[in-house]
Amino acid sequence: MSIYPLWVYEQIPKNTIYFHKERQYKNWQNYLLDSKQNENQLAELPETRDIILHSWDRCKANKDLNPLIEGSIKNITDDKLKEIRDRNEVFQLAQPILQKVNQELAHSHHLLKFCDSNGTILEFYGDTSLLHRIGNSLNANKGAIWSENYAGTNAIGTSIELKQPIQIFSSEHFAYGCHELVCSAIPIMNPFTSQVVGVINLATTLDKFYPFSMMETMKIVNNIERFLFQSYFRAQEMLISIYTESINKFKNHIVVMCDPNGKILWQNNDSQIVDMENIILKATNEITANKEWEEEVMIASHRYDSKFKKIFWHNQYIGLIAILEKKYNVHDDKYTGSNTAKYSFHHIIGKSDSFKKVINISKIASATDATILITGESGTGKELIASAIHQASNRANYPFITLNCAAIPKDLLASELFGYVAGAFTGANPKGNKGKFELAHKGTLFLDEIGEIPLESQVHLLRVIQEQEIVRIGDHKKIPIDVRIIAATNKKIPEEIELGNFRLDLYYRLNVIPIELPSLHQRMDDIPILVQHFIKKLSVKKHQGPYQVQDNTMDILKSYSWPGNIRELENIIEYVINFAENGIIRPEDLPRYILSQQKNLNSTSELNPVQQAELEWILDALKRSDNNITRAAKELQLSRSTIYRKLNQLGYDIKTLN
Incomplete structure (x- = not known):
């Protein structure tokens, strides 16, 4: 069963093409127009391929078709066409390849048609002069359906019917109006299901026939199917990510x-x-x-x-x-919620030396019951590390309770930590309430922002750590507890001790295993993999993507100072994917303040070493003070106006600090 006429690839003179056309036309006329023709006469048509004869038989059985039609007899509405084009994934994904083909075929007297799996023409590419010639006369316009049911034997419809490539030459077409054409069509197959998801048809007139047009069509379809495989594979990855994230959550x-x-x-x-x-x-x-x-x-x-x-x-x-x-009823034997750690070491992203050192220390710490103090700037991932330590410890099957000490009013912090009995104070729960320590029994209590805890509560906390028992507010009964404490802060505790804001003995109790997280600025090598991680995470969450970060965009991200650390980076990635066009993240998609700092870096690159050192001296102080000019001025023993003046002289735009 040949997909093209065998004589096409013989070394024959040009006028022989017309000889074959005439012989094929007689076969078409005898078989389709002669009412006496029957199946016993197949042997009398040696020039006609079996694949064509079987198609003609199918078309003859369709009472709505007449061999004397010009072309397709069926069209869809413009609204329906628009809907199909917008929803056709293959059509959208193949556009880069099809646009390139459009340029290559512009003056070739060849017209390429992209059709959906039903044979509906969605778009044309190539020589528009040929389109003007055959479009209206054969109803080969966008929205015309060229399945065998509506156009008879033709390359588009027959390739869909057979799910294989085919070339239809001249009078092999069922419709008389198509006899001046030679068409090569190849179905586009779904790489995973092997279903037809589209058709590429390359058409030309008989006088411009190119023997290797089938090979050119094959090349185009191969490129599309390769692109489809890559895209479908990424889609499959996204499904796996969503599923994995869901079963963990x-x-x-x-x-x-x-x-x-x-x-x-x-x-x-x-x-x-x-x-x-x-x-x-x-x-x-x-x-x-x-x-x-x-x-x-x-x-x-x-x-x-x-x-x-x-x-x-x-x-x-x-x-x-x-x-x-x-759904559980109140009569069910048991239904209790549990506080569990969300993250493990598998969720932690980073390959820089400074960060790998932190992970190694954290894994060693997870094998102990020692108290841990995690320090680092805001947004560096202190809770993530605490969660991972708990997940890797022998307490993983027990609660992981978190408490942000800075978020609780000072007069309520003790009741949050230690609980209270009925009637302990005005507004209290009449049944009393367990504190975080009791809830964390046999598990881990993560005390975030420990540097904000008031001195009076520090005394109680120290006693609990030493004695491993608590007393609820308003009670005298001691309750034994088995809790591992992980504390975290962005403050420099030794400085707070000197200022009288933090107890030295509590610091020693908490700082058994110190873990200091590097800022994102100190681990710039991790930015590319963090960016890709957040893009993938947000793509899964928003069901969008894929996205590609341009090299110059990544260069800007790697040179930014990141005062908000990883939390800021994740927010920036969420920002840019909302503005990225065609999945490409460009420099202009970044927030203005990041681009402004990039300009500052460019303008300060010509400073001499002394000026560079002075600028870094001021910027470091600003970073330590969270860009608070007053606090930085106090630390540097300079006036606010002096800092503004020096930054301006050094070419740094103070607006980027806001």
């Missing part, structure tokens, strides 16, 4: 990921798989415009609150995730 839930047809890809609970298949199939078949919805379902006589969410890739629906939580 919803540990006590049933999590199911399926394809758009309802086939379950992954499920973290196989005990009720038959019921789940029915629920998922019902959800995927449900006709709804909603991207996410909630409903109650029944599995094995139990009720579950279920959340369904569709996942999109390049505006194409690629999967559905379901998260099911069992």
Whole structure:
């Protein structure tokens, strides 16, 4: 079964093409117009390929088709065409390749058509003069359907029917109006399902016929399918990421990921798989415009609150995730919530030497029960490290309780830490309340912003650490506890001790294993992998992407000072992906203040060593004071006006500090 006429690739004179055209025309006329023709006469058409004869038979059986038609007899509306174009993932992804082909074919007297899997023409590329010649006369315009049902034997429709490449020469076309054309068509196949997802058709007139047009068409389709494979692979990665993130986040839930047809890809609970298949199939078949919805379902006589969410890739629906939580009644034997650590060492991103040293110390610390003090600037990931230490410790199956000491009013901090009995103070819970220490029994208590704890509470905290027992406010009963403490602060505790704000003995108790986190400015080598990590994370969260960071954009990110550290970097990435066009993150997508600092760096690069040292001296003080000019001036023993004047003289724009 040849995909093209065998004589095409023989070394033959040009006029022989017309000889074959005439012989083929007689076969077409005899077979399709002669009412006496029947299947027994197939042997009388030796010049006609079997693949064409079988197609002609299919078309003859269609009473709506007449061999004397010009071309397609079916069109869709402009609104429907627009909808199909916008939703066709392959068409959108293939645009870079098709636009390049458009330039190459501009004056070649060849016209390339991109069709969807139904044979509908979505767009033309190449020589527009040929389009003007055949567009209206053959109804080869955008929106025309060229399946065999509506256009008879033709390269587009027959390739879809056979799911293979084919070249249709002249009078091999069923429609008389197409006999002046030679068309080569190849279906585009989904690399994972092998389904036809589109068709590329390269057409020309008989007088401009190029014997190797099928090879050129094959090259175009191969490029598209290679691009599709890369994109589909990234989409598959995104589904895996969403599923993995969900099962880690919803540990006590049933999590199911399926394809758009309802086939379950992954499920973290196989005990009720038959019921789940029915629920998922019902959800995927449900006709709804909603991207996410909630409903109650029944599995094995139990009720579950279920959340369904569709996942999109390049505006194409690629999967559905379901998260099911069992509903418990008050009569159930046991249902208790638990405070668990969200992050492990697997979640921590970084390869710089300074950061790897921190991770090594943290892993050693996780094997002990010693108290840990984590220090570092705001946004460096102190809670993440504390969470990872807990997850790697022998307390991982017990609570991880967090308390931000700076967020609790001073007069309520003691009750938060140690709890209280009924009637302990006005407004208290009449039944009393457990404190964080009791809630963290056998687990870990993470005290963030420990530098903000008032002196009177420091005394109580010190006693608890020493004696491993607490007394609720308003009570005299001692309650033994088994709690591992991890504290964190962005303050320099030795300086706070000198100022009388922090007890030295408490510092020694907390600082058994000190872990100092480097600022992002001290680990610039990690910026590229952190950027890619946050892009991937946000792409999964927003169901958008992929995104690519231009090299000059990355250079700017690597040269920025990052006073807000990793937290600031994540916020910046979320900012830029909302403004990136076509998935490309350019310098102009960055916030103005980052670009302003880049200009400052460029303007200060010509300073002499003394000026550079003076500028760094001032900027370091500003960084330590969180860009508070008054505090920096006090530290440097300069006036505010002097700092402004010096920065201006050194070419640094003070506005970038705001």
